[in-house]
Amino acid sequence: MRARTEGSRALGDTEQSIVKVVPRIDAIAADAWDACANPDAAAYNPFLSHAFLNALEKSATVGRSTGWLPQHLVLEAPEGGVLGVMPLYAKLHSQGEYVFDHAWADALHRAGGRYYPKLQGAVPFTPVPGRRFLTRPGPMQDHSERLLGQAAVTLADRMEASSVHVTFLTEDEWRRMGGEGFLQRTGQQFHWCNEGYATFDDFLATLASRKRKAIRKERAEAQAAVEIFSVRGPEITEAHWDAFFEFYLDTGSRKWGRPYLNRRFFSLLGEALAERCLIVFARRAGKLVAGALHLIGGNCLYGRYWGATEHHPFLHFELCYYQAIDYAIAHGLARAEAGAQGEHKLARGYLPETTYSLHWLADPRLEAAVARYLSEERGEVAEINALLREHGPFKRGS
CATH class of the missing domain: 3.40.630.30 (Gcn5-related N-acetyltransferase (GNAT))
Incomplete structure (x- = not known):
C-alpha cells in the first residue's frame, strides 16, 4: 500500500x-x-x-x-x-x-x-x-x-x-x-425560483393581488424605518464582521441557546471566500442594527445567517427574502434559498421543495x-x- x-x-x-x-x-x-x-x-x-x-x-x-x-x-x-x-x-x-x-x-x-x-x-x-x-x-x-x-x-x-x-x-x-x-x-425547505424575471415588479406581477399588495406594504415599511445597503468581497471589513457577529449571536442565543459559529470563523470565511460573501445591512441613525449574510453560488444565492439588535416590522423579510430576490434577479441566478423551516416564506414567493x-x-x-x-x-x-x-x-x- x-x-x-x-x-x-x-x-x-x-x-x-x-x-x-x-x-x-x-x-x-x-x-x-x-x-x-x-x-x-x-x-x-x-x-x-x-x-x-x-x-x-x-x-x-x-x-x-x-x-x-x-x-x-x-x-x-x-x-x-x-x-x-x-x-x-x-x-x-x-x-x-x-x-x-x-x-x-x-x-x-x-x-x-x-x-x-x-x-x-x-x-x-x-x-x-x-x-x-x-x-x-x-x-x-x-x-x-x-x-x-x-x-x-x-x-x-x-x-x-x-x-x-x-x-x-x-x-x-x-x-x-x-x-x-x-x-x-x-x-421540506422553501426556495425561490427565478422564472426569467427582469425586475422585482415582474416577479410581483405573477402573484395574487392580495399577496402582491402585502409584499409591497412590508417592503415599504421596512425601508422607511432603516437604510438598507449591501457589502461584498473586499468591501467587507473586520468592522462589518464584528457587527454581523453581534447580530448572529442575538439570533443564535434566542433560537438554539448556544450559537454554533464563532467570531474567528467569519474572518476566515471572509479571507477565503470574499467574492462569495454578501452581507445586507440595515442602518438607523448611523448605527448598524441588523444584517443578513448570503453566500453566492454559481446559480443560487444562499441566505443563511441573520440577526438584529433592534426590532423593526418586516425587516427580517426584507433583508433575508426580498433583498435576496432582488439580487438573484439582478445577477441572473436561478434560485434563492433561505435555509430551513418557515411556511411563512410561502406567502413571499418561496415554494416548498x-x-x-x-x-x-x-x-x-x-x-x-x-x-x-x-x-x-x-x-x-x-x-x-x-x-x-x-x-x-x-x-x-x-
Missing part, C-alpha cells in the same frame, strides 16, 4: 481504488477536493468548497471541543489521483444537523443500546442542499459514489458507531444510494422500526408539499 497522507489511514481498497480516512481537511489538497466538490462552475456550491469546510476546522468551530470530529473520506485511484471525497464527521450528539433523529437515539437507549458515536455526512451547522458523495465526473462516477457509501458504513462498523447519516444530499444521489442499503428520508437524506442503522431492530416510520413520513411530506404548492401565492395558471 502506497504512502499515506499524514494523519490519514486506509479504510479499504479494491483493484481499482483505495479509500482513506483523513482527520483534517487541510491534509487534502484544496484543488483535488474542489475538483470533486465543484467540477461545474455554473453549479458552484460554496458550502462544499475546501475553503468553507477548512474555515470551520481552522476556527475550531468543528473539532473535538464541539463534538464534530472530521473523518473525511478520500477515494484514490491506483495511480494516486483523487476520484472522490466525502465530508464526514464522527459525532457524540445530534446538534447542528437539521434532520432530527433524537427520537431514534432515545429509542435505542431505552432498548439498551448506544446511539453515539454516529457518523454524519453533512455541511456542519447549515441545512444547505447539495451533493455529498463528491466524485469526479466520468464513466466511473456512480461506482465511486457507491465506494464512498460503502466506506462510510465500513468506518462506522470499525468505530462501533450506531449509524451513518447523509443529510441534504441531491435527489439523484438519494435514489442511487437508496439501493445500497441506506434508508431514505425526505423533508423536497429535501433528501440517507440513513444506515447498525441495530436491526431500530432499522426495521425507522424504515416503517420513514415510509409513512415520505408520503406525508409529498402530500404536504403538493398541497402547499397548490395553495401558493401565485396567480392561478402562473
Whole structure:
C-alpha cells in the first residue's frame, strides 16, 4: 500500500481504488477536493468548497471541543489521483444537523443500546442542499459514489458507531444510494425560483393581488424605518464582521441557546471566500442594527445567517427574502434559498421543495422500526408539499 497522507489511514481498497480516512481537511489538497466538490462552475456550491469546510476546522468551530470530529473520506485511484471525497464527521450528539433523529437515539437507549458515536455526512451547522458523495465526473462516477457509501458504513462498523447519516444530499444521489442499503428520508425547505424575471415588479406581477399588495406594504415599511445597503468581497471589513457577529449571536442565543459559529470563523470565511460573501445591512441613525449574510453560488444565492439588535416590522423579510430576490434577479441566478423551516416564506414567493437524506442503522431492530416510520413520513411530506404548492401565492395558471 502506497504512502499515506499524514494523519490519514486506509479504510479499504479494491483493484481499482483505495479509500482513506483523513482527520483534517487541510491534509487534502484544496484543488483535488474542489475538483470533486465543484467540477461545474455554473453549479458552484460554496458550502462544499475546501475553503468553507477548512474555515470551520481552522476556527475550531468543528473539532473535538464541539463534538464534530472530521473523518473525511478520500477515494484514490491506483495511480494516486483523487476520484472522490466525502465530508464526514464522527459525532457524540445530534446538534447542528437539521434532520432530527433524537427520537431514534432515545429509542435505542431505552432498548439498551448506544446511539453515539454516529457518523454524519453533512455541511456542519447549515441545512444547505447539495451533493455529498463528491466524485469526479466520468464513466466511473456512480461506482465511486457507491465506494464512498460503502466506506462510510465500513468506518462506522470499525468505530462501533450506531449509524451513518447523509443529510441534504441531491435527489439523484438519494435514489442511487437508496439501493445500497441506506434508508431514505425526505423533508421540506422553501426556495425561490427565478422564472426569467427582469425586475422585482415582474416577479410581483405573477402573484395574487392580495399577496402582491402585502409584499409591497412590508417592503415599504421596512425601508422607511432603516437604510438598507449591501457589502461584498473586499468591501467587507473586520468592522462589518464584528457587527454581523453581534447580530448572529442575538439570533443564535434566542433560537438554539448556544450559537454554533464563532467570531474567528467569519474572518476566515471572509479571507477565503470574499467574492462569495454578501452581507445586507440595515442602518438607523448611523448605527448598524441588523444584517443578513448570503453566500453566492454559481446559480443560487444562499441566505443563511441573520440577526438584529433592534426590532423593526418586516425587516427580517426584507433583508433575508426580498433583498435576496432582488439580487438573484439582478445577477441572473436561478434560485434563492433561505435555509430551513418557515411556511411563512410561502406567502413571499418561496415554494416548498423536497429535501433528501440517507440513513444506515447498525441495530436491526431500530432499522426495521425507522424504515416503517420513514415510509409513512415520505408520503406525508409529498402530500404536504403538493398541497402547499397548490395553495401558493401565485396567480392561478402562473
